Amino acid sequence: MSGKKVLVTGHKGMLGSSLIKNLGFKNIVGFEIDITDSDCVKIKISEENPDIVIHCAAYTNVDECEVNKDKAYAINAVGTQNLVNHCIDKDILFIYISSTGVYGEYKEGAYTEFDSTKPKSVHHKSKREGEKSVERHLSKYLILRTGWLFSDNLMQSKNFIQKIYLDAKNKNFLYSDDIQIGNPTYVLDLVKQIKILIKTKQYGIFNCVNEAENVSRYNYVNEIVKKFKLDCTVSIAPVGMFNRKAPVSTNESAINYKLNLLNINTMRTWDMALSACIEKVKKL
Numbered sequence: 001m002s003g004k005k006v007l008v009t010g011h012k013g014m015l016g017s018s019l020i021k022n023l024g025f026k027n028i029v030g031f032e033i034d035i036t037d038s039d040c041v042k043i044k045i046s047e048e049n050p051d052i053v054i055h056c057a058a059y060t061n062v063d064e065c066e067v068n069k070d071k072a073y074a075i076n077a078v079g080t081q082n083l084v085n086h087c088i089d090k091d092i093l094f095i096y097i098s099s100t101g102v103y104g105e106y107k108e109g110a111y112t113e114f115d116s117t118k119p120k121s122v123h124h125k126s127k128r129e130g131e132k133s134v135e136r137h138l139s140k141y142l143i144l145r146t147g148w149l150f151s152d153n154l155m156q157s158k159n160f161i162q163k164i165y166l167d168a169k170n171k172n173f174l175y176s177d178d179i180q181i182g183n184p185t186y187v188l189d190l191v192k193q194i195k196i197l198i199k200t201k202q203y204g205i206f207n208c209v210n211e212a213e214n215v216s217r218y219n220y221v222n223e224i225v226k227k228f229k230l231d232c233t234v235s236i237a238p239v240g241m242f243n244r245k246a247p248v249s250t251n252e253s254a255i256n257y258k259l260n261l262l263n264i265n266t267m268r269t270w271d272m273a274l275s276a277c278i279e280k281v282k283k284l
Helices: 014-022 038-048 062-067 069-085 122-137 160-170 187-199 217-227 257-261 270-282
Strands: 005-009 027-031 052-055 093-099 141-146 173-176 204-207 233-236
Touching: 005 014, 005 038, 014 027, 014 187, 038 069, 052 069, 062 069, 062 122, 069 093, 069 122, 093 122, 093 187, 122 141, 141 187, 160 173, 160 217, 160 270, 173 217, 204 257, 217 233, 217 270
Parallel strands: 005 027, 005 052, 052 093, 093 141, 141 204, 173 233
Antiparallel strands: none
16 A cells, blocks of 8 residues: 555645545645646646545535535536546546535434435535546545544644634633534544555445434534533523524434444544544643
8 A cells, every 4th residue: 555646635624634644655645736627637637647536625614605606516516526537547546525414314313325315505415416426437436424523733724623622711601502413523533444445445435434423513512621621611502593504404423334334444432532632632
């Protein structure tokens, strides 16, 4: 594996930067171009000639996607299609980072990879379109559905634990929503799981999340505050307090069903992963 060349899009983001640092390949580089420009993508793929492309880049602001629909589809759907187009005739493993939000909202329990997708928001619809491009045109691919990512990198502006830490450090009281449930997931655990999927030559669609059962945003925020031992009270927000533009699903929870069936699931429980992450942050 060490001799392979890996190209990472979105390499400055939480997951992308962790992949660059922790995936364990000597020859791993970031993709620094506009993926909506097909010609630029073609040139970059030809110049780098990678063995593996890990596509992390995305327009991730769920509420903004509702307002900037064209931008969402241009980046998440067309940008992915551009990458796919220039990998079709090459022996490249294409790894697409997607979201558990593509399942939508039609069941109470955690979604498995064998459940159908019925995305509700523009963001998740555009991510699903990206998935379709990968599924329809490539044979050597991984589509990884993850969610609620957090990191020990305090320099990441979208790092949720950093945001909550700063809020709770400067306030005595916080509100958080207890309606939406999902899987808080440590990027370091996800990187390790990706490494195993590559090593064992797996292909197809996989849920890759830290294990969680009925974990709400409130549970997530409250646990962050407790683990940092901050003097701040977290209370359940009144209904309607956090109105959003996007019709997000209240159930984004998933289970790593296929990883479990294959006996290669290394994703910890979300609270164990969160503890490990925060302990690492404390030492920085």
